[in-house]
Amino acid sequence: DIQMTQSPSSLSASVGDRVTFTCRASHTINSYLNWYQQKPGKAPKLLIYAASSLQSGVPSRFSGSGSGTDFTLTISSLQPEDFATYYCQQSYSAPLTFGGGTRVEIK
Amino acid sequence: EVQLVESGGGLVQPGGSLKLSCAASGFTFSGSAMHWVRQASGKGLEWVGRIRSKANSYATVYAASVTGRFTISRDDSKNTAYLLMDSLKIEDTAVYYCTRYQLERTFDPWGQGTLVTVSS
Numbered sequence: 743d744i745q746m747t748q749s750p751s752s753l754s755a756s757v758g759d760r761v762t763f764t765c766r767a768s769h770t771i772n773s774y775l776n777w778y779q780q781k782p783g784k785a786p787k788l789l790i791y792a793a794s795s796l797q798s799g800v801p802s803r804f805s806g807s808g809s810g811t812d813f814t815l816t817i818s819s820l821q822p823e824d825f826a827t828y829y830c831q832q833s834y835s836a837p838l839t840f841g842g843g844t845r846v847e848i849k
Numbered sequence: 850e851v852q853l854v855e856s857g858g859g860l861v862q863p864g865g866s867l868k869l870s871c872a873a874s875g876f877t878f879s880g881s882a883m884h885w886v887r888q889a890s891g892k893g894l895e896w897v898g899r900i901r902s903k904a905n906s907y908a909t910v911y912a913a914s915v916t917g918r919f920t921i922s923r924d925d926s927k928n929t930a931y932l933l934m935d936s937l938k939i940e941d942t943a944v945y946y947c948t949r950y951q952l953e954r955t956f957d958p959w960g961q962g963t964l965v966t967v968s969s
Contacts, residue, residue: 776955778894785946785959786894792953829894833954837912838884840894 744769744832748841754849759820763844765813765830773809774834780843781826789828790815820846851875851958853947858963861937869932869963871947879903879925882950885932887943888962895943899950900930915941937967 745768755761765775773793778786788797790806793813803818817824825848830841857869871883882905885897898911900921909921920933930947944964948956 774954778956780894785962786956787959788955788957791955795953797955797957831894831956836910838896840896842893 743837744771744835744839746830746832746839746841748828748830748844750844751842752845752847754847755820756849757820757822760816760818761820761846762814762816763828765808765815765841767811767813767832767834770810771832771834774832775806775808775813776831776833777804777806777815778829778831779824779826780829786829817846851949853949853958853960855945855947855960855963858945858965860966860968862969863937863939863967865937865967866933866935867937867965868934869945869947869965871930871932871960873928873930873949876949878928883921883923883930884948884950884956885921885930886946886948886956886959887941887965888946889940889943892943897932897945934965937965939967941965942967 747766749764775793777790779789780786789800789804794806805816807814827843827845829843852874854872861867882901884899887895887897898921901908918936923930944962946959946962948959
């Protein structure tokens, strides 16, 4: 199974900050990497697919990059509604696996 | 509007069974692979399994943690997917989500989730 490791597990930031967090795969997954946002009590929401493609309707302050084993998600200017937990997920091979998540908290 | 609605969650004793449903609307359900993902309280997301479309022989695959205990099925005439859970363990306690697997290899959309609690 491909293991997905996210770092940090949590971070504190302020509105307007640029934040970046990472996701590492235990084996190469090419660009088969998706990012989801989850708010408390809600289902995950797709943000980025294929490592860097922005899902329709997602604000352009979100961006993704990377290929192979190392990936990043960047929020260029953190907004109040962005405080949430972010998960990466590989769709390269079954079983499809998720990272442990990065929780973004208000500083 | 593309929508998934889960139902069937509840409290069940260890060793018991429960069947979850996932009702789909707003898209061609019969042509879509459907997956189940679960999340224990305060924990991350864990993929449970999936069922492919009729064109792909309704093929199923499961996570190792549930293989032999959980069964995914579907009724395309009712636009509904199911997750039958047998021999439930305390560690199966979680919110269970159904989600559509898209051509882009993404999970979208997701249902609102249904809580399964395994406890004596």
